[in-house]
Amino acid sequence: MAGEGVKSEMSNSRAGAGEGGTVAARSSVWESIRGCGISGMRIDKEELRRRILMPAYLRSAMASAIRAQDANAGAEAAMKDGAKGRGGGPEVDEMPEAPMVVFVNSRSGGRHGPQLKLRLQELISEEQVFDLSVTQPPQFVRYGLTCLENLANLGDDCAKAVRENLRVMVAGGDGTVGWVLGSLGELFVQKREPVPPTGIIPLGTGNDLSRSFGWGGSFPFAWRSAVKRSLLKAVSNPVQHLDSWHVTIMMQETGLDLPYSLKPLQDYDLTQDVDIQRELPESVSCFGGVFYNYLSIGMDAQVAYGFHHLRNKKPYLAQGPISNKLIYAGYGCTQGWFFTPCVKTPGLRGLKNILALYIKKVNSKEWEKIPVPSSVRAIVLLNLDSYGGGRHPWGHPMPEYLEKRNFFEARADDRMLEIFGLKQGWHASFVMVELISAKHIAQAAAVKLELRGGQWNKAYMQMDGEPWKQSIEREYSTFVKIERVAFQSRMTSGK
Numbered sequence: 168m169a170g171e172g173v174k175s176e177m178s179n180s181r182a183g184a185g186e187g188g189t190v191a192a193r194s195s196v197w198e199s200i201r202g203c204g205i206s207g208m209r210i211d212k213e214e215l216r217r218r219i220l221m222p223a224y225l226r227s228a229m230a231s232a233i234r235a236q237d238a239n240a241g242a243e244a245a246m247k248d249g250a251k252g253r254g255g256g257p258e259v260d261e262m263p264e265a266p267m268v269v270f271v272n273s274r275s276g277g278r279h280g281p282q283l284k285l286r287l288q289e290l291i292s293e294e295q296v297f298d299l300s301v302t303q304p305p306q307f308v309r310y311g312l313t314c315l316e317n318l319a320n321l322g323d324d325c326a327k328a329v330r331e332n333l334r335v336m337v338a339g340g341d342g343t344v345g346w347v348l349g350s351l352g353e354l355f356v357q358k359r360e361p362v363p364p365t366g367i368i369p370l371g372t373g374n375d376l377s378r379s380f381g382w383g384g385s386f387p388f389a390w391r392s393a394v395k396r397s398l399l400k401a402v403s404n405p406v407q408h409l410d411s412w413h414v415t416i417m418m419q420e421t422g423l424d425l426p427y428s429l430k431p432l433q434d435y436d437l438t439q440d441v442d443i444q445r446e447l448p449e450s451v452s453c454f455g456g457v458f459y460n461y462l463s464i465g466m467d468a469q470v471a472y473g474f475h476h477l478r479n480k481k482p483y484l485a486q487g488p489i490s491n492k493l494i495y496a497g498y499g500c501t502q503g504w505f506f507t508p509c510v511k512t513p514g515l516r517g518l519k520n521i522l523a524l525y526i527k528k529v530n531s532k533e534w535e536k537i538p539v540p541s542s543v544r545a546i547v548l549l550n551l552d553s554y555g556g557g558r559h560p561w562g563h564p565m566p567e568y569l570e571k572r573n574f575f576e577a578r579a580d581d582r583m584l585e586i587f588g589l590k591q592g593w594h595a596s597f598v599m600v601e602l603i604s605a606k607h608i609a610q611a612a613a614v615k616l617e618l619r620g621g622q623w624n625k626a627y628m629q630m631d632g633e634p635w636k637q638s639i640e641r642e643y644s645t646f647v648k649i650e651r652v653a654f655q656s657r658m659t660s661g662k
Contacts, residue, residue: 210395212290218402219267219291221329226294228318229311233302238313245318245326265402266329268311269296270304270347272339275370279386283338283368286394299343304350316359333363334659336401340371345428345459345631348411348656352457355654366401366659368394373632375460375553379579380407381662384557401659408580408655410550414462414630416454418638418645426633429456457652458631461554464616465518465545467589468627472634517541521623521639526611529575529583537609543588545595547605548614548649551579555599561585562604574610582651583610616647 221229228245232238269287273280287296297307312330319327335351337344344367354362369377370386378384387393416429432453519539524546526535539546547560554560561577569575577585587605589595598605618626620641628637628647639645 210392210399212395215290215395215398217261218264219295219334219398220263221266221292221295222262222325225315225318225326225329226292229314230294232310232314233306236306236310238310238317240314242314242317242321245314245323262325262328263332265332265334267291267295267334267336267398267401268307269336269338270299270307270343271296272299272343272370274300275339275343279390280338280370283370283390283394286391287338290395290398299339299346304347305353308350308353312354312359331361334401335363335365336368336398337365338368338370340369340632341373341376341460342371342632344376345457348409348459349457352411352652352654352656362657364406364657364659366397366404366661368397373556375551375556376409377661378553378557379551380409380658381660383661397661400661404660404662407658407660409459409658410580410582410655411457411459411652412462412548412550412584412649413652414456414458415648415650416637416645417648418452419450419640419643423452423638424635425454426456426630426635428458428630428633429454429635456630458550459656460551460631461547461549462628462630462649463545463547464522464626464628464637465543465589466592466627467545467547467595468629468634471629471632472627472636517543518546519543521618521620521626522546523617523619524586524608525615525617526586526609527613528610529612531612534615537586540588540606540608542590543606543608544591545589546608547587547589548611549577549585549587552577558599559601560587560589560598560605561607562601564604564607572607574607577610580655583612584614584649585610586614612651614647614649616649618645618647 224245228242231240232242234240269291271280271284271287273284284296284298312333315326315330315333319330335347337347344365348365351362351365354360367374367377367380367382368386369383371377374382374384382397414429415432416425432455517539519541522539524537524539526537527533528535547554549561552559552561564572564574575581575583577583586608588608589598589605594603594606597603618637618639620639623639624641626637626639628635637645
């Protein structure tokens with residue numbers, strides 16, 4: 168099966184893709200070396216602080232508001248301190264070019280997390296560096312930013328300038344970055360713009376968001392100097408945009424153990440834009456969430472589920488990116504993916520048995536049913552150009568192929584999802600080392616999945632690296648709807 172369609176799929180990739188396996192294997196190492204700053208550029212610490220450090224009274228006011236969980240806490244004292252400083256006294260602070268706050272997942276990056284937090288606090292200030300185990304992004308948005316806005320509304324021009332020019336950095340993996348982006352997205356909903364752009368210091372395993380926006384795929388060897396360069400880039404680099412996608416899952420009410428990123432929806436019209444042809448259960452559960460990178464269903468999610476289960480049970484086995492990838496590879500060999508063609512177990516057959524796929528194309532209001540290839544064991548809905556730690560499973564199709572398939576060049580802000588399939592493990596392995604492209608299925612502006620039971624009673628799904636076991640019923644369908652969020656996240660380019 169691995170050789171099926173290899174010639175046609177290779178023709179869809181750019182020339183030289185055959186070297187992709189070597190390139191992919193070396194990419195993280197090269198990015199780490201490149202992050203060492205071999206160009207020799209020296210960044211003055213005091214000059215960097217001058218460009219990103221907030222005035223002391225504003226730092227204090229934000230910290231007080233977050234600590235008290237009251238946006239008005241410390242505002243009166245901040246106004247007095249601010250007036251004092253503007254009067255020309257010794258408390259005068261220079262207005263920064265790009266005031267910055269940094270969120271650090273101190274539990275990411277192995278031993279580097281706590282050290283990185285201390286380094287950032289040394290470079291900026293303690294009040295502008297938030298440990299996510301202490302201060303969560305929603306608290307910063309609700310109390311810290313509101314404090315700045317309240318001061319600005321009271322006539323504090325310095326607070327107004329800081330709020331308008333604020334930039335955010337996130338030190339963590341893709342999940343941490345998504346958490347921060349989701350919290351900042353509330354500013355769009357509440358019409359509290361501008362929304363600060365976000366840069367990334369990669370601390371996770373895959374770091375696909377970081378890779379997609381030029382921040383690298385791994386924590387650099389010479390990280391102390393690299394952190395300064397990252398902060399400097401975040402000051403003046405251009406802002407790009409990122410699509411995000413809202414997922415709604417509708418199913419018979421069960422005690423399903425869903426990931427943290429999916430929350431219960433209290434009010435949702437089940438019949439809204441969903442063609443219900445089967446009998447509805449008496450009780451229905453609806454859950455919703457947002458993803459930035461991908462959503463998948465099938466064998467890849469089953470491998471991820473096994474890895475996460477093992478990591479939660481025996482955390483000492485997963486101590487870093489290399490050990491994580493070795494465990495992933497081991498699960499890929501033991502979950503039946505590589506030997507699917509040799510067995511008759513229904514649970515290892517193609518997704519076509521349980522899945523119906525519908526899409527809306529760009530500028531179309533009609534759902535179109537898309538055939539699911541019988542050989543496909545996993546389907547991925549991809550938003551970025553990076554997947555699985557810097558791989559490019561969609562490939563880089565030639566213009567002639569794009570025109571023939573009525574496809575468009577894939578980008579993170581193109582308002583579309585790339586939908587591709589993986590067959591068995593051999594095919595997935597060739598895709599992941601970029602010898603071939605994945606099985607192209609469609610590009611879509613909205614997607615609907617209908618899962619029907621039968622011989623299957625469960626399916627594995629994952630969303631931005633968070634896997635779960637989705638129960639499916641013989642009598643009732645489970646629906647998954649994916650629609651683009653109306654606003655785009657603002658990302659600082661790392662290039």
